[in-house]
Amino acid sequence: MNMMSEAAVEKALDKKMNDMSYKMIGNDVSVYYGEKRALFDVNLNVRENTVTALIGPSGCGKSTFLRTLNRMNDTIEGCRVTGKITLDNDDIYDKEIDVVELRARVGMVFQKPNPFPKSIYENIAYGPRIHGLAKNKADMDQIVEASLQRAGLWTEVKDRLHEGGTGLSGGQQQRLCIARAVAVSPEVILMDEPCSALDPIATAKVEELIHELRANYTIVIVTHSMQQAARVSQRTAMFHLGQLVEENDTDKMFTNPDDQRTQDYIMGRFG
Amino acid sequence: MVSTHILSAYDEELKYLNRRISEMGGLAEQMCGDAVRALVNSDTALAQKIISDDVILDHAEREIQDKAIVTIAKRQPMAADLREIIGTLRIAADLERVGDLGKNTAKRVIAVQGTGVPRKLARGLEHLSELALVQLKDVLDVFSSRSAEKAEIIRQRDEEIDAMYTSLFRELLTYMMEDPRNITSCTHLLFCAKNIERIGDHATNIAETIYYIKTGAQLEGERPKDDTANTVGALVE
Numbered sequence: 001m002n003m004m005s006e007a008a009v010e011k012a013l014d015k016k017m018n019d020m021s022y023k024m025i026g027n028d029v030s031v032y033y034g035e036k037r038a039l040f041d042v043n044l045n046v047r048e049n050t051v052t053a054l055i056g057p058s059g060c061g062k063s064t065f066l067r068t069l070n071r072m073n074d075t076i077e078g079c080r081v082t083g084k085i086t087l088d089n090d091d092i093y094d095k096e097i098d099v100v101e102l103r104a105r106v107g108m109v110f111q112k113p114n115p116f117p118k119s120i121y122e123n124i125a126y127g128p129r130i131h132g133l134a135k136n137k138a139d140m141d142q143i144v145e146a147s148l149q150r151a152g153l154w155t156e157v158k159d160r161l162h163e164g165g166t167g168l169s170g171g172q173q174q175r176l177c178i179a180r181a182v183a184v185s186p187e188v189i190l191m192d193e194p195c196s197a198l199d200p201i202a203t204a205k206v207e208e209l210i211h212e213l214r215a216n217y218t219i220v221i222v223t224h225s226m227q228q229a230a231r232v233s234q235r236t237a238m239f240h241l242g243q244l245v246e247e248n249d250t251d252k253m254f255t256n257p258d259d260q261r262t263q264d265y266i267m268g269r270f271g
Numbered sequence: 272m273v274s275t276h277i278l279s280a281y282d283e284e285l286k287y288l289n290r291r292i293s294e295m296g297g298l299a300e301q302m303c304g305d306a307v308r309a310l311v312n313s314d315t316a317l318a319q320k321i322i323s324d325d326v327i328l329d330h331a332e333r334e335i336q337d338k339a340i341v342t343i344a345k346r347q348p349m350a351a352d353l354r355e356i357i358g359t360l361r362i363a364a365d366l367e368r369v370g371d372l373g374k375n376t377a378k379r380v381i382a383v384q385g386t387g388v389p390r391k392l393a394r395g396l397e398h399l400s401e402l403a404l405v406q407l408k409d410v411l412d413v414f415s416s417r418s419a420e421k422a423e424i425i426r427q428r429d430e431e432i433d434a435m436y437t438s439l440f441r442e443l444l445t446y447m448m449e450d451p452r453n454i455t456s457c458t459h460l461l462f463c464a465k466n467i468e469r470i471g472d473h474a475t476n477i478a479e480t481i482y483y484i485k486t487g488a489q490l491e492g493e494r495p496k497d498d499t500a501n502t503v504g505a506l507v508e
Contacts (some may be wrong), residue, residue: 227347254349256487266349268277 056239113173115165151179171202
């Protein structure tokens with residue numbers, strides 16, 4: 001039994017959030033897709049052990065910004081990133097940086113659950129194997145179980161670990177993808193609309209999971225659901241037309257935002 | 272309002288709440304004005320009307336509550352919209368209380384009917400009620416204009432009502448000491464004076480709510496008070 005109450009844990013995390021130096025720092029980040037500029041000098045810092053939500057209308061640059069944090073944009077042809085992004089003070093766009101290594105430290109969960117067409121076990125074991133995180137079978141079993149536990153999926157799948165991952169329900173698949181991201185012990189987890197393909201109950205389970213993961217990871221989540229941002233995050237950043245409009249405590253953001261554009265967007269008004 | 276919602280039905284719902292608050296405000300104001308008039312003129316028919324009008328006010332408050340709750344459930348309001356709806360609930364509750372105070376004053380008309388109200392006291396009560404009703408009327412105007420500055424000014428003005436109430440309190444005390452036969456009617460009048468003074472307090476609450484709706488910040492600190500009636504007894508001893 002945990003000696004600390006839920007509230008005490010929350011409070012400790014909030015204190016840590018406010019004391020800690022930033023986990024990731026984005027300095028004058030601009031992104032170009034060929035000629036088209038998608039992000040304009042964004043300065044946004046991500047706090048450790050904090051859920052940061054990125055909100056804004058479609059095409060505002062929030063997903064683009066999210067993808068710069070683990071260099072997912074590298075895979076898009078014609079995409080160019082300027083400015084500086086650091087992870088624990090290391091420039092992640094430095095030539096010395098191993099991108100595979102970076103993406104192990106900064107994991108990602110996508111909009112649509114995308115398990116590998118392999119067994120549940122193999123879905124989790126794949127990452128740790130290529131990164132050489134397990135010395136033997138027992139080690140790997142342990143990692144698989146711990147990851148599924150963390151993702152709140154263990155009790156549901158422990159008797160069918162060797163069945164296909166694609167046979168799970170949508171919500172279970174998404175939690176499998178989160179377990180897969182967690183398996184390589186990342187420091188930061190990026191989530192790009194992780195619940196948009198899920199029903200309300202599966203969404204609630206993923207949100208509960210995000211809440212729990214905060215204790216061990218730093219999370220950045222892009223979401224179209226304002227209510228979701230309000231529910232799961234401690235900090236919220238609002239993007240509009242490629243610019244960072246406002247970044248604030250989530251509680252403040254959804255009751256009394258500073259910027260008129262944030263106000264109009266979250267209240268569903270015409271700008 | 273600067274811009275409208277993408278969902279026009281949402282705007283309609285907020286407008287409905289606004290309109291109902293204005294209606295409640297108008298009725299509450301009228302009830303309180305009539306109550307003092309009925310008291311001064313010993314008009315029991317008017318008093319009866321006020322007592323039955325209170326049902327309308329109670330009903331309006333419940334309707335506003337129901338509508339606000341449905342709107343919250345349906346629209347999941349954020350920021351200014353959320354403050355607006357929560358503020359509406361608070362203001363409706365204040366206005367319902369104002370109606371109760373008017374009704375309570377009306378009930379006492381029947382009790383003091385036999386003895387009547389001494390002219391001097393009647394003037395005092397009328398003056399107190401004028402001040403309170405101006406507060407109420409002004410705060411309802413501010414509800415329409417949504418001026419945070421004006422809301423703050425109204426909040427400051429409650430001091431005047433408190434001072435007037437304290438002086439009425441002293442006067443009533445003097446009457447009672449002069450002749451114990453005055454005690455029954457004076458006690459009723461004292462309650463009436465307190466009722467009217469409380470209307471001013473509710474107007475102040477509404478002003479604070481409007482300030483919150485508009486700015487998202489709570490008015491800090493103790494508001495100015497000049498109600499020293501609580502300690503008047505100590506002076507007599």
